[in-house]
Amino acid sequence: MTVIDVVATALWVVGAVFFFAGTVGLLRFPDVYTRLHALTKPDNVGLGFIVSGLAIQSSELAVALKVIAVWVLLLVVNAVSCQVIARATWNRGIRPWSRR
Amino acid sequence: MHEVRMGITVVLLISVVAGLARITRGPTLADRMLVAQLFCTTAVAVLLLLAADPGAEALRDVALVFTLLAPTVVITFARYRAPTGAGP
Amino acid sequence: MTALDLVFDVVLATVMPVLVWRILASKDLASSVVLFVALGLVSALAWARLHAPDIALVEAAVGAGLTGALLMNALSWIGAEAGVTEPVSRATRVGVGILVTAVGVGLAVAVIHLTQPVGLAHEVDARLADAHVDYPVTAVLLSFRGYDTLLEIAVLVTAALGARLYAPGSVPGGDDPLSPHPRVLARVLTPIVVLVAGYLLWRGASAPGGAFQAAAVLAGGGILLVLARVLRPPRMSSIAVRAALVAGLAWFIAVAALPLATGAQLLEYPSASAKQLIISIEVALTLSISIVLLMFFPGEPAPGEAARHPEDRW
Numbered sequence: 001m002t003v004i005d006v007v008a009t010a011l012w013v014v015g016a017v018f019f020f021a022g023t024v025g026l027l028r029f030p031d032v033y034t035r036l037h038a039l040t041k042p043d044n045v046g047l048g049f050i051v052s053g054l055a056i057q058s059s060e061l062a063v064a065l066k067v068i069a070v071w072v073l074l075l076v077v078n079a080v081s082c083q084v085i086a087r088a089t090w091n092r093g094i095r096p097w098s099r100r
Numbered sequence: 101m102h103e104v105r106m107g108i109t110v111v112l113l114i115s116v117v118a119g120l121a122r123i124t125r126g127p128t129l130a131d132r133m134l135v136a137q138l139f140c141t142t143a144v145a146v147l148l149l150l151a152a153d154p155g156a157e158a159l160r161d162v163a164l165v166f167t168l169l170a171p172t173v174v175i176t177f178a179r180y181r182a183p184t185g186a187g188p
Numbered sequence: 189m190t191a192l193d194l195v196f197d198v199v200l201a202t203v204m205p206v207l208v209w210r211i212l213a214s215k216d217l218a219s220s221v222v223l224f225v226a227l228g229l230v231s232a233l234a235w236a237r238l239h240a241p242d243i244a245l246v247e248a249a250v251g252a253g254l255t256g257a258l259l260m261n262a263l264s265w266i267g268a269e270a271g272v273t274e275p276v277s278r279a280t281r282v283g284v285g286i287l288v289t290a291v292g293v294g295l296a297v298a299v300i301h302l303t304q305p306v307g308l309a310h311e312v313d314a315r316l317a318d319a320h321v322d323y324p325v326t327a328v329l330l331s332f333r334g335y336d337t338l339l340e341i342a343v344l345v346t347a348a349l350g351a352r353l354y355a356p357g358s359v360p361g362g363d364d365p366l367s368p369h370p371r372v373l374a375r376v377l378t379p380i381v382v383l384v385a386g387y388l389l390w391r392g393a394s395a396p397g398g399a400f401q402a403a404a405v406l407a408g409g410g411i412l413l414v415l416a417r418v419l420r421p422p423r424m425s426s427i428a429v430r431a432a433l434v435a436g437l438a439w440f441i442a443v444a445a446l447p448l449a450t451g452a453q454l455l456e457y458p459s460a461s462a463k464q465l466i467i468s469i470e471v472a473l474t475l476s477i478s479i480v481l482l483m484f485f486p487g488e489p490a491p492g493e494a495a496r497h498p499e500d501r502w
Contacts, residue, residue: 015145023138035134058152066160070164073168076376078137084178088180106193113199113203120203132219136225136226140252165245166253169253170253171373171377172412
């Protein structure tokens with residue numbers, strides 16, 4: 001295993017940890033809005049780590065750029081989707097959880 | 101390296117399966133949409149990892165298509181209005 | 189195939205039946221729709237693992253994206269309570285359970301006893317040069333079995349007619365409660381959608397891609413524009429829509445029938461220009477199929493319009 005392989009593996013493991021943390025948040029947080037946070041942010045960061053691991057490991061520049069482009073695109077899509085879901089839920093009258 | 105990637109994809113898959121519980125539990129429709137979003141992001145991650153194998157480069161295009169079509173479902177959900185007229 | 193490959197496949201193979209069971213068993217149609225989208229994603233992963241990236245592409249675009257949007261949109265029109273059914277008697281359930289188990293076991297036994305997968309991959313690869321394209325899937329679709337594709341396009345156009353006969357095609361009024369997000373998203377994504385569709389179309393000659401995948405992506409972009417209220421759902425009364433629908437089929441028939449004039453068979457492309465002809469067919473098909481897919485999307489119901497029972501609209 002070369003140095004690059006080790007670094008890539010470390011990046012992937014960190015990415016997987018973020019994904020796992022996101023799912024834990026999805027299952028444990030108390031209401032829709034907090035779950036939205038839990039899902040959108042760690043998942044995208046996790047994907048970023050996985051993508052960087054893939055990018056440094058790839059043999060061609062085109063491939064690295066392509067996976068990074070997919071990540072950036074998914075960032076944009078997820079950010080707007082998160083806002084849209086939140087707004088739709090707010091319009092439906094559901095209000096955030098507060099500690100009683 | 102292939103085994104490492106497959107190991108990571110297995111972890112991702114398991115975290116997705118765990119998220120399935122939210123679909124049945126989640127009180128609002130938005131909770132269920134969240135899980136669809138989770139599936140999408142995780143599927144992109146899994147596909148990109150699988151695409152690093154020689155001969156599977158096309159899977160990156162599949163990930164790209166996923167990314168482009170994810171918002172259609174989300175925004176359709178957001179426009180969904182309970183048609184009985186009652187409700188906000 | 190390493191141990192981890194096997195674990196991955198086993199997890200996938202277990203998740204799918206569970207998802208299907210949850211889809212059928214859930215009383216809330218909205219949950220079923222979201223689970224259906226999830227099933228589409230998992231199916232695309234399964235196709236990827238089965239080394240079928242073309243099908244994975246289509247499953248991702250159509251099964252997860254387009255069908256999910258269509259079903260979710262349908263819920264707006266009919267309401268999520270429509271899924272409630274009467275309970276089934278115990279005897280029926282036991283009988284169906286036995287039948288399903290028997291069929292399942294029979295299938296499993298049959299599959300295990302298959303000796304070697306027989307396929308035509310060798311024959312196709314041997315004659316790839318005759319097809320004038322580099323990719324076996326495109327060769328089969330447009331050269332060796334071009335006749336099937338021609339008929340399929342005719343079926344698709346007819347389906348669009350059927351979709352349009354029923355669809356109410358209303359235009360939502362009033363302010364957009366979600367603005368400005370859908371519009372911003374449409375503005376950012378539409379150029380990328382067009383680019384990716386063109387890329388997929390071009391790649392179809394030598395890698396997974398082609399007319400149908402490009403059309404599905406274009407239709408997805410079109411749905412985004414309709415959702416952002418930038419476009420209205422395409423209507424049959426418009427000449428442009430009708431021309432676009434027919435263009436693919438008409439061009440395909442023209443190219444297919446052209447060799448008849450010189451005494452050759454139907455669909456026997458002249459060798460010199462075969463590659464260009466195939467690409468031109470794919471372009472025309474992309475246009476038509478994307479309009480067909482977009483026509484299935486009826487847009488949002490006007491406020492109060494969908495409150496009545498669907499049968500009232502006939």
